[in-house]
Amino acid sequence: AQSVTQLDSQVPVFEEAPVELRCNYSSSVSVYLFWYVQYPNQGLQLLLKYLSGSTLVESINGFEAEFNKSQTSFHLRKPSVHISDTAEYFCAVTKVNAGNMLTFGGGTRLMVKP
Amino acid sequence: NAGVTQTPKFRILKIGQSMTLQCAQDMNHNYMYWYRQDPGMGLKLIYYSVGAGITDKGEVPNGYNVSRSTTEDFPLRLELAAPSQTSVYFCASRPGGRRIGNTDTQYFGPGTRLTVL
Numbered sequence: 001a002q003s004v005t006q007l008d009s010q011v012p013v014f015e016e017a018p019v020e021l022r023c024n025y026s027s028s029v030s031v032y033l034f035w036y037v038q039y040p041n042q043g044l045q046l047l048l049k050y051l052s053g054s055t056l057v058e059s060i061n062g063f064e065a066e067f068n069k070s071q072t073s074f075h076l077r078k079p080s081v082h083i084s085d086t087a088e089y090f091c092a093v094t095k096v097n098a099g100n101m102l103t104f105g106g107g108t109r110l111m112v113k114p
Numbered sequence: 115n116a117g118v119t120q121t122p123k124f125r126i127l128k129i130g131q132s133m134t135l136q137c138a139q140d141m142n143h144n145y146m147y148w149y150r151q152d153p154g155m156g157l158k159l160i161y162y163s164v165g166a167g168i169t170d171k172g173e174v175p176n177g178y179n180v181s182r183s184t185t186e187d188f189p190l191r192l193e194l195a196a197p198s199q200t201s202v203y204f205c206a207s208r209p210g211g212r213r214i215g216n217t218d219t220q221y222f223g224p225g226t227r228l229t230v231l
Contacts, residue, residue: 009154036222043118043204043222044157090156101172102220104156 002027002093004105012111015083021076021108023065023091030096033074035065038088038107047089050074061085086112115140118223120205126229127195135190135226137205145208146188147220148172148180150201157204163188195230202227 007022025031032051036044048059055067065076074091091105121136139146144165149157159172163182177199179191188207192199206220 004156006156041224043224044206044220045222046219049219101159101162102157104158106154106156 002029002031002095002103004091004093004103006089006091006105006108008108009106010109010111012113013081014113016080018079019077019081019085019110021089021091021110023074023076023105025072025074025091025093027072027093027095031093032096033065033067034092034094034102035059035063035074035076036090036092036104038090040087044090047076081110081112083112083114085110117141118205118207118221120203120223120226122226123224124227126231127192128231129195129197131195132191132193133195133228135192135203135205135228137188137190137223138186139188139205139207139221140186141207141209141221142185143207143209143221144185145218145220146182147206147208148178148188148190149204149206150174150199151204151225152201160190160203192228197230200228200230 003026005024013019034049035047037047038044048057050067058064063078088107088109090107092102094102118139147162148160151157158174161180163169169180203226205223208218208220
């Protein structure tokens with residue numbers, strides 16, 4: 001079975017500062033990797049995903065994540081955050097070609113302060 | 115499209131009561147899912163369905179039941195509510211068929227906050 005660890009439950013940061021949200025996973029087989037964002041009182045929305053190819057993937061709102069197979073990590077970064085990025089971020093994995101189950105990490109609450 | 119809709123948004127139950135959480139999607143998605151979200155624990159899969167008439171257990175199915183009589187609807191039933199079922203419940207759906215695999219994005223509803231006292 002796979003597992004996902006998000007090392008930081010909360011990350012406070014000032015507006016326009018850079019941020020990194022850490023995600024490590026454990027799996028005996030190849031996986032697909034996802035970052036979902038949950039704004040207050042809303043459901044989860046896909047932010048970006050890694051399926052294959054380039055290990056650096058980007059979202060439309062300036063976030064990026066890099067798949068590092070040797071370190072089994074998929075950290076999320078943004079060079080300059082905005083107040084509107086305040087949300088909870090979830091890292092998730094699913095086994096390649098092996099069913100429908102997404103395994104989620106515990107989430108990281110990003111708090112952007114003015 | 116309304117996307118994935120869930121009702122009710124909030125509910126308080128007494129121990130032993132039963133209820134059905136409703137979920138509907140208007141995107142003609144084959145796959146539908148029910149998750150529960152506990153504080154600091156991420157989301158855990160309760161049940162899922164790959165199409166009308168087909169359901170299967172996820173990671174934490176005990177205490178719940180589902181049915182999928184149509185493509186659009188995927189209700190979740192709690193028969194004997196317990197305090198351990200206090201959680202936020204999310205329904206999700208995704209397109210795709212068996213040949214495509216599991217790379218498609220899951221689309222989530224806004225959630226139902228359930229408290230069992």
